[in-house]
Amino acid sequence: MSTVGETVFEVDLNALRHNYEYLRSELRPGTKFLAVVKAYAYGHGAPPIALFLEKLGVDYFAVAYTGEGVELREAGVQAPIIVLHPQPVHFEEIIAHRLEPSLYSEEVLQRFAVTAGNGGLREYPVHLKFNTGLNRLGFDAGDVDKVVSFLEQHQAVKPVSLFSHLAASEDPEERDFSRVQISAFKQIADRFEHLAGFRPLLHQCNTSGILCYPEAHFDMVRSGIGLYGYGNDAIHSARLRPIGTLKSVISQLHRLEKGESLGYNRGFIAERPTITATLPLGHADGIGRPYGKGKSHVSVNGQPARILGNVCMDMLMIDVTGIDCSEGDEVIIFGKDPSAEELAATAGTISYELVTAISRRVKRSYKE
CATH class of the missing domain: 3.20.20.10 (Alanine racemase)
Structure with a gap:
């Protein structure tokens, strides 16, 4: 299902089947x-x-x-x-x-x-x-x-x-x-x-x-x-498959000149010319303020893009300087790269908190 124009939490049921069967294989019959x-x-x-x-x-x-x-x-x-x-x-x-x-x-x-x-x-x-x-x-x-x-x-x-x-x-x-x-x-x-x-x-x-x-x-x-899809350590996580990928989309691109600021309380001030992208999700959707101010990154066309400034209630902004992208392009918040574990760690928390915080207003999409 295309995610153009919206934020969606895409769930891979085949990955869920894999995880269930792997965990079952660790048990005695019965x-x-x-x-x-x-x-x-x-x-x-x-x-x-x-x-x-x-x-x-x-x-x-x-x-x-x-x-x-x-x-x-x-x-x-x-x-x-x-x-x-x-x-x-x-x-x-x-x-x-x-x-x-x-x-x-x-x-x-x-x-x-x-x-x-x-x-x-x-x-x-x-x-x-x-x-x-x-x-x-x-x-x-x-x-x-x-x-x-x-x-x-x-x-x-x-x-x-x-x-x-x-x-x-x-x-x-x-x-x-x-x-x-x-x-x-x-x-x-x-x-x-x-x-x-x-x-x-x-x-x-x-x-x-x-x-x-x-x-x-x-x-x-x-x-x-x-x-x-998470095993609480690298060895076991490697045998599991994260079933959820949180995707969003670039709503608008902006160019900041050196010294210009971005977002509430001027949470980011450009030290050099910077291209930013605004995404339609924020802390009301489960991506909280601790992920902002350059601590965390998302993925745009396979390239890491830092989250800039303060995360807003319904929007967040990322640095896409040097990344070939356009308005309407897909953005991976977490999935395979970064994983929910990796993204959560940048905010000093765990995958449990990140995935359970995804608001119900974010559309769920299921594929098998």
């Missing part, structure tokens, strides 16, 4: 695969991504909030969907749309069980999250006994899985810490099985966990950023 499609599938568009992955055989999906799960159901996604951070105010909506909540505290467990019970439900599927060191959400190891006791008295809910989250699985300097987390989770699972008499699905690995800790794959793994 290990289930949970695709994380929260935050609008990391900016790439949750309904089309989830529907495509469902056809490929993904076993589970995960979203952060209830509304994200509802959007998938309304788009036709049938596979189980975990809501990772449900709020009690949405419990009835979760049940109405066949979503499965992550329950992470005694109060949340009790309140959901009451909601399910009041609806006449029995053994509604839930997921119990245990904290093993991330210290964000989750029951503690010492809570296992009272959780099992509560479940025995309240038949409205039944755990489909127990899970935890590795805090630093991508960091080789933190391997000892990760192994402590894995060991702690195994002890929690063993204690739960001993008391409850059954063993739910176990899952702890995120993308980096899949690639670095095969001993912790358990019954299911969760992948987010890896599906979208």
Whole structure:
């Protein structure tokens, strides 16, 4: 699809298929695969991504909030969907749309069980999250006994899985810490099985966990950023393909003479004659001000072009001096060169933040 005249986030579904199949190849046969499609599938568009992955055989999906799960159901996604951070105010909506909540505290467990019970439900599927060191959400190891006791008295809910989250699985300097987390989770699972008499699905690995800790794959793994083409280190990223390319277009060219300024607060002052190009995207589209003032570059006809001055809400300006280009030419903000990882690094952040920040007003285009 041509991008002439507009900014578009182009998503390559063949690359998504490649990443899924590569990550699957790292698993033992029978290990289930949970695709994380929260935050609008990391900016790439949750309904089309989830529907495509469902056809490929993904076993589970995960979203952060209830509304994200509802959007998938309304788009036709049938596979189980975990809501990772449900709020009690949405419990009835979760049940109405066949979503499965992550329950992470005694109060949340009790309140959901009451909601399910009041609806006449029995053994509604839930997921119990245990904290093993991330210290964000989750029951503690010492809570296992009272959780099992509560479940025995309240038949409205039944755990489909127990899970935890590795805090630093991508960091080789933190391997000892990760192994402590894995060991702690195994002890929690063993204690739960001993008391409850059954063993739910176990899952702890995120993308980096899949690639670095095969001993912790358990019954299911969760992948987010890896599906979208990033592996958190050069070796693994080389085996993955970024699925999203953010493209824009040159709206207008300007010539600045030495001493002339550009943009708000005169954020760039030309030290020599300079040709600039204005693009129709800005910080309201997800390319924030930290990328301006020469810190970052985009690609114009295969040539790097620095972002000049302060990024505006709806526009940014680049230096195309010496680059053969015209108004209407395509500009690559990130994709292969620069990649989202490379562009994000120039602003002191990570690919996750960059891709999830792409505004919904930016058109998504899908190709296979």
